[in-house]
Amino acid sequence: MLSAGVVVFRPGKRVLLVHRPKYNDWSFPKGKLDRGEHAAAAAVREVAEETGLHVRLGPPLGSQRYSLGARMKTVSYWTGRPVGDHDVSGYLVNAEIDDLEWLEASEAAERLSYDYDRSTLAEALKARRRTTPLVVLRHGPSRSRKAWRGDDRLRPLLQAGRVQAQRLVPLLAAYGVSRVVTSSSVRCLETVTPYADTTGWSLEPDDRLSEEDCSPKRVRRVVDDLVGDLVRDDRGAVLCTHRPVLPEVFEALGIDDPKLAVGEMLVAHLRKGVVVAAERHLAR
Incomplete structure (x- = not known):
């Protein structure tokens, strides 16, 4: 069984816990993945359903794995912070969640019902400081270069790439992406257009x-300017480009090239412009 959840923080080292009457326990907001749902998207959805808050994910935490009788359960966790208001007093309690409360970290550790949650809280406290996400995305599956006879800039996505682009929408939203920077080539534009259309954020x-117009100096300028903007404005961003360009992007970020697969993304969590954590995801 796969589940996902978030250790949600607000200023003052306060942590949000929920009470489940079915089990009479206190834990973090979490829940099962829907069919085909990515764990990061599920984590944000579950927080919204169980607390009424919209959160932006921060650095990932270690997964929990424990037995539920004959089955094993795996819970993927992230740190997270509310986007906007963190007031939960208006949440309508129900049969699933009948109480929720912001608690100081030390009180939360005492309130939690399970040792594995206390271990997750201890890990989360070390990673709780605010970060800003920069998603580096390789475009989705596209028409064969050899079979394409037109301008390579106009080479489009395959149907599989368009499906994958749709599946990226909730995944990018989980990290609060509000800037969409992309190569001007069609296959990159088509990879991020569904997200821009869904959210209303403008394509840049x-x-x-692009493969044709990039150079190490030009790519570094784009990345440096974008990172500077993110540090100043605390806005999550996605940067979509091509395999030959990606090594220059990662060099500008000061991290090793992870050699992303087609349609794969790396979330670089920045603090003061420096990558302090990273995670990779593929929208299937």
């Missing part, structure tokens, strides 16, 4: 991220 095409 940039020729310097």
